[in-house]
Amino acid sequence: MFGENDASPDSDLNLSRIGFAIAARSLLHAYLSLVFAIGMLAISDWNNMAAQGTGGANGATSRPPPNPSPLRTAKFFQANMRILVTGGAGFIGSHLVDRLMENEKNEVVVVDNFFTGSKDNLKQWIGHPRFELIRHDVTEPLLVEVDQIYHLACPASPIFYKYNPVKTIKTNVIGTLNMLGLAKRVGARILLTSTSEVYGDPLVHPQDESYWGNVNPIGVRSCYDEGKRVAETLMFDYHRQHGIEIRIARIFNTYGPRMNIDDGRVVSNFIAQAIRNEPLTVQSPGTQTRSFCYVSDMVDGLIRLMEGNNTGPINLGNPGEFTMLELAENVKELINPEVKIIHVENTPDDPRQRKPVITKAKEELGWEPTIKLRDGLPRMEEDFRKRLGIPRTA
Ligand SMILES: NC(=O)c1ccc[n+]([C@@H]2O[C@H](COP(=O)([O-])OP(=O)(O)OC[C@H]3O[C@@H](n4cnc5c(N)ncnc54)[C@H](O)[C@@H]3O)[C@@H](O)[C@H]2O)c1
Numbered sequence: 001m002f003g004e005n006d007a008s009p010d011s012d013l014n015l016s017r018i019g020f021a022i023a024a025r026s027l028l029h030a031y032l033s034l035v036f037a038i039g040m041l042a043i044s045d046w047n048n049m050a051a052q053g054t055g056g057a058n059g060a061t062s063r064p065p066p067n068p069s070p071l072r073t074a075k076f077f078q079a080n081m082r083i084l085v086t087g088g089a090g091f092i093g094s095h096l097v098d099r100l101m102e103n104e105k106n107e108v109v110v111v112d113n114f115f116t117g118s119k120d121n122l123k124q125w126i127g128h129p130r131f132e133l134i135r136h137d138v139t140e141p142l143l144v145e146v147d148q149i150y151h152l153a154c155p156a157s158p159i160f161y162k163y164n165p166v167k168t169i170k171t172n173v174i175g176t177l178n179m180l181g182l183a184k185r186v187g188a189r190i191l192l193t194s195t196s197e198v199y200g201d202p203l204v205h206p207q208d209e210s211y212w213g214n215v216n217p218i219g220v221r222s223c224y225d226e227g228k229r230v231a232e233t234l235m236f237d238y239h240r241q242h243g244i245e246i247r248i249a250r251i252f253n254t255y256g257p258r259m260n261i262d263d264g265r266v267v268s269n270f271i272a273q274a275i276r277n278e279p280l281t282v283q284s285p286g287t288q289t290r291s292f293c294y295v296s297d298m299v300d301g302l303i304r305l306m307e308g309n310n311t312g313p314i315n316l317g318n319p320g321e322f323t324m325l326e327l328a329e330n331v332k333e334l335i336n337p338e339v340k341i342i343h344v345e346n347t348p349d350d351p352r353q354r355k356p357v358i359t360k361a362k363e364e365l366g367w368e369p370t371i372k373l374r375d376g377l378p379r380m381e382e383d384f385r386k387r388l389g390i391p392r393t394a
């Protein structure tokens, strides 16, 4: 036994055994420390790369994203890109579907509960082999195999989102959770259409993405604006916690063909009123401002955001700013010079000013709007006249 016979002939051998054991242990220690240090370096490098790759000023991801379907990397079978558009039967969603369907490598699945959207908006695609339409409410879980998710489902016009505020907040919170759960399961990239309403009644003007907003958390609009704020939070938490690839667009007022004629939003109201020769209803005081983006520009921005490397949030909107009185005067001049403009009561918490800073969209996406309000309004007029059956006279 070691220690008992220090003077025995074996003691030299024992000593050298002990020396060897100590040396071996030190070597093992050194090796393990090295492996640990390399591991830590690799993890911190990966985190840095993830943060840079996703424009992650808002915190690095803690895990690698889930793997996309094996079909993506299959050697002999080049799968199409399968894209889910929630709310695809609505105004912006249906224009987005048109653009996505132009690419023959895309298969598009639309889910919609038809609350404010309509099959009519998608009629040119129904029956197409690369297109599927599913009646589904996003507040219920959904299982489909897709590579990208454009998550638009949510009523957007104030009269519709205030109609059933509890349902609106469920759509924003539970609906977004369900879509994030789906993205996590199938490894899809997900884009949320958030809104300029996250800035509330802004105290900073114009608004860039660093502004945290001025929102009434218990007001009649909060089902929508707070709902979208929580949806943004969920997106970033899934990104940080589960490595989900996210994109967030903060959309400013968008207009164009296919808006519901009785949608209640200001551009559709004024155009329908001018065509029907009814007074244009400017809600008081009329000095409140908005910035209006034509829908084809918006769709272009959404696709660039999805395909790019930046998580957002990124403002998408047209920085041209108009008071509601100026908008009414433009509509009157372009569509019906005889029409009257009247003042009516406003609704609570109406934001007094809104105009996007789009520097980030320009720099990160190479995007800026191309269609001015005075060019977009006549295009919308044409569509509304067709649907109302009221042609332009001379
Ligand atoms: N149009 C704008 O000016 C604007 C501005 C900011 C943000 N956005 C956002 O863009 C998205 C689309 O807006 P839009 O103007 O096309 O509105 P929209 O009302 O025309 O479209 C919304 C679509 O979502 C569907 N939908 C609503 N709740 C649903 C649910 N629970 N389950 C499934 N489908 C549901 C509706 O039926 C409709 O087809 C919305 O998320 C909206 O918040 C729009």
Ligand SMILES: O=c1ccn([C@@H]2O[C@H](COP(=O)(O)OP(=O)(O)O[C@H]3OC[C@@H](O)[C@H](O)[C@H]3O)[C@@H](O)[C@H]2O)c(=O)[nH]1
Binding pocket: 156, 157, 158, 195, 196, 197, 251, 252, 253, 254, 264, 265, 266, 267, 269, 270, 281, 282, 283, 284, 288, 290, 324, 346, 347, 350, 351
């Ligand atoms: O007939 C009308 C309707 C509206 N308005 C005014 O027009 C302005 C714009 O109102 P809208 O209802 O079109 O839309 P808002 O800007 O209030 O909200 C929109 O913001 C961005 C998106 O998220 C949504 O599409 C929607 O919530 C408001 O100041 C409103 O008071 C009128 O003067 N007359």
